[in-house]
Amino acid sequence: MATSFPLIDPYADGLLEVGDGNQVYWSVSGNPAGRPALLVHGGPGSGSSPRSRKGFDPNIFRIVQFDQRGCGRSIPSAADPGTDMAVNTTEHLIADMERLRVHLGIDRWLLYGGSWGSTLILAYAERYPERVTGIVLVGVTTTRRREIDWLYRGVARLLPGEWAGFRSVVPGDGDVVEGYRRLLEDPDPAVRGKAAIEWCRWEDAVIAHESLGSPGQYSSRPDRAMAAFVRICTHYFAHAAWLEEGVLLRDAGRLAGIPGELIHGRLDLSAPLETAWELAAAWPDARLHIIEDSGHTGSPGMGEAVLRAIARFSQP
Numbered sequence: 001m002a003t004s005f006p007l008i009d010p011y012a013d014g015l016l017e018v019g020d021g022n023q024v025y026w027s028v029s030g031n032p033a034g035r036p037a038l039l040v041h042g043g044p045g046s047g048s049s050p051r052s053r054k055g056f057d058p059n060i061f062r063i064v065q066f067d068q069r070g071c072g073r074s075i076p077s078a079a080d081p082g083t084d085m086a087v088n089t090t091e092h093l094i095a096d097m098e099r100l101r102v103h104l105g106i107d108r109w110l111l112y113g114g115s116w117g118s119t120l121i122l123a124y125a126e127r128y129p130e131r132v133t134g135i136v137l138v139g140v141t142t143t144r145r146r147e148i149d150w151l152y153r154g155v156a157r158l159l160p161g162e163w164a165g166f167r168s169v170v171p172g173d174g175d176v177v178e179g180y181r182r183l184l185e186d187p188d189p190a191v192r193g194k195a196a197i198e199w200c201r202w203e204d205a206v207i208a209h210e211s212l213g214s215p216g217q218y219s220s221r222p223d224r225a226m227a228a229f230v231r232i233c234t235h236y237f238a239h240a241a242w243l244e245e246g247v248l249l250r251d252a253g254r255l256a257g258i259p260g261e262l263i264h265g266r267l268d269l270s271a272p273l274e275t276a277w278e279l280a281a282a283w284p285d286a287r288l289h290i291i292e293d294s295g296h297t298g299s300p301g302m303g304e305a306v307l308r309a310i311a312r313f314s315q316p
Helices: 050-055 090-103 116-127 145-152 160-168 176-183 189-207 223-238 274-282 300-312
Strands: 012-019 022-030 035-040 061-066 109-115 132-140 260-265 286-291
Touching: 012 090, 022 090, 035 090, 035 116, 050 061, 050 300, 061 090, 090 116, 109 116, 116 132, 132 274, 132 300, 145 176, 160 189, 176 189, 176 223, 189 223, 260 274, 260 300, 274 286, 286 300
Parallel strands: 035 061, 035 109, 109 132, 132 260, 260 286
Antiparallel strands: 012 022, 022 061
16 A cells, blocks of 8 residues: 655745746755756645655655645735736746746656646646656546536536535626636725635535545635635636647647656546546556546545656656
């Protein structure tokens, strides 16, 4: 049975100036001379977690983490209503990742992430394939409009009561995601706070069946972290991450020669298996692992699959 590694503290961290008044928080742990691995968090807007690095052998890997613009310890926070969201897009995040690579003096690195993190990893890797040694994706998404529409409308067929509450917060009959984005830009903090709570309540409803994972994780965020998370989520999803529909699957050929591990739960309602299946078909160097007992937030079986996938890249 694969086991995780002890939690270790970073040996270096800092704030990287990335332009537009933004500073991105980064940290490095593990072996300073080890194999570089970049951990890309989800959300968007969740921020990095120390627990994520427990899957990497600190004697082998140089483990790099960062908080994407607007969240975690990056400055300014999207929780502050005055923070300019126009300079927080997928293009900005790709540029930030490349700037961080150069700043740390890394030539090539392994990319690891899940959910939204998988979208950002694919966008970066298809832009800079020569900088990538391998990819591990968990809970694969590409943030197509069809994926967004499923999560914030389609899955309502399975959760009609919860959907009614989620939908009722947005006035009119327009796009619910755009409606929430506007609410998160409202000058009234009470309006923004209620919208953030209701958004997270819906997210939790979609994962409530995942008894082996982490149900309830969205609403458990502290108020400020929740405000940043929901503002960033609605901003990205209302714009389909500024990606041409299906472009990450269409351009998966750019990943040729890069080994990939795709790990996805069959019970994932948030991000159905279809996208991971399509990506595996478009990227011959990737292997798809379907975890029968897992949803979007994982399971012990998924945890072991992730550890095995990372271990593949620890070999000479």
